[in-house]
Amino acid sequence: MTADDDSDYLGGWAGRAMLVLASSTGGIGAHVAGMAGRLAASGVEVLVCGPGSTEKQFRFTERGASFTPVEIPANLHPSDMRAVRALRQIMVRDKPEVVHAHGLRAGLAAALARPTVPLVVTWHNAPLRNGLRGRMHTLIERIVGRAADVTLCASADLEDRAKAVGAKDVRFFPVAAPPLQRTRRSRAAVRAALGIAEGVPVGLSVGRLHPQKGYSMLVTVAARWRDLTPVPRILIAGEGPSYLDLAAQVSELRAPVTLLGHRNDVGDLLAAADLALVTSVWEARQLFAQEALTAGVPLLATAVGGIPELVGDGAELIEASNPDALDRAFRKLIGDPQARAELAQRGSRRAATWPNEQAAVESLRNLYAELAKRTG
Template structure:
């Protein structure tokens, strides 16, 4: 089946795009993917290593003239016809408006993949009706569409990439980590809903009682400098690592993954940590409540109770046996429920039902 996978941006921004990339690499031979992006960038470059990529500019819906919309639609239709596309899969709202409208005019089924829970009242009603199927990554995101049928397919994780491994001593040395220090990691964009101010406050409480603990934050974003100022009193007990390409190696260094996001739609970092056998401490909020099994693969605490979160982290850091128990169970759950190959088969089955 020839499928056009249409993405909102040519650059990599968040977990939704990483999920789309991993799906692209996990399709069976029954799928012939064509990736359509509005511009070249880091996402397009990565996609080009897995499939053919075509650029079709898709102007902003709110800040451009109708002529630009029409021109984009004509170009998309030409791409679909030239490549013999049989189904369209749109990863986001802006590209869904373009791709969904054109797909309907061309008589093609279209899947709208929704990975965030923020409603768009101006568009959601229309996009639901353009879609043959709306697929969401969690039951939490499905609440965005009350009274509307959606298909819940959780994101997948590449188990070959995110697997237990021996920590690299040279990476620990590069980061200045001592052999007897405990490591707490978070991987997140520096934006408000990731709750990184809470990550810093939990770090303060933990370091006060267990000074040989280091907190690592991998990620960048508009709040990075503000977060660094907030954490100045922690000195070298917290490291801001910026964007990293070696997340599996960083996770291998970690004793605990501390995920402080609020109202997280899904939480890729959680299933990546589980796949690597790292226990997770997170807030009982959003889609994370569907992936973290409390007391089995990690610990969940009330979003308003930072002291309980600090206690949960301290308890795991003090108990290698409990860390191992939660980590091993997390691995089993990741293999059973979140293997990217299973995710791809579910998406392919969805394609078949749409035809």
């Protein structure tokens, strides 16, 4: 391929791209897996680098990508320089034409590896820390933002943050949720497998068990709902560092909450749910919110980060970290099937306006082509 052959750069780019991610059990890993599979299917040679656990969970190689394990922890760690050296060696060996890191931890490792080809970094999250850790995170943002040739941001507030730290070329990128996989199980069968009788209201949330998700507040407020008849069941699917604390809290408060752990059947869980719940203190383009609206399930979510611009009038929005607001909104919606149905209809209309994964992949191929042409 030559820089003079413009046909190679008009959405048909099929070069070699390296995708880098740090430790992930949720949204970032799912997004990278979706992009890797569709890029590979479109003719791009995809090289994925990340912790070995991500290959086990997201199965990049089954999607047509090659995978090289590089241990990049979710937080700063003394072993980080080993990851930098490993990435540098892989870049020399495999000669990618574009390096695309997902998240600031992967972006930092890729930036320090000093690729001689264009570097793209997608910002998926904002820091929620103060003090020394907050200042360290801002320093990482500055290093990564200034090292990247293009910074892609999943929400408008991330765009503002990237520009504030000196990122050179900042663009919005709609991180699309992967298509939901449904089995042939009926709603009743899914509920029966979970031990939930028909007629019992079900609230569902899916996400990493981390303080960012606001699950401690959700458990606390759910304990209040034991006065409802029938008592609702709240399902939380996901893994993460807050699991033991949340399990203890559920037990202590006798909250009607079930921690399901990691699940591969989110589509089925949504079919069993009456209301989807997002209680986070910050999100960008939250994948579960997209999945809920796409599945036609009414959504109650906190008005934080990129969620309002994502859902528009397609969800019931409440203030974050406000237990009483969550309590009132949940009781109102669970007690009013007509309100839930109308909310679900608005959500479906909103979801129909979002770009899907294939559109996102075409956007990436055009970006990679643009960058490859610059260096060609």
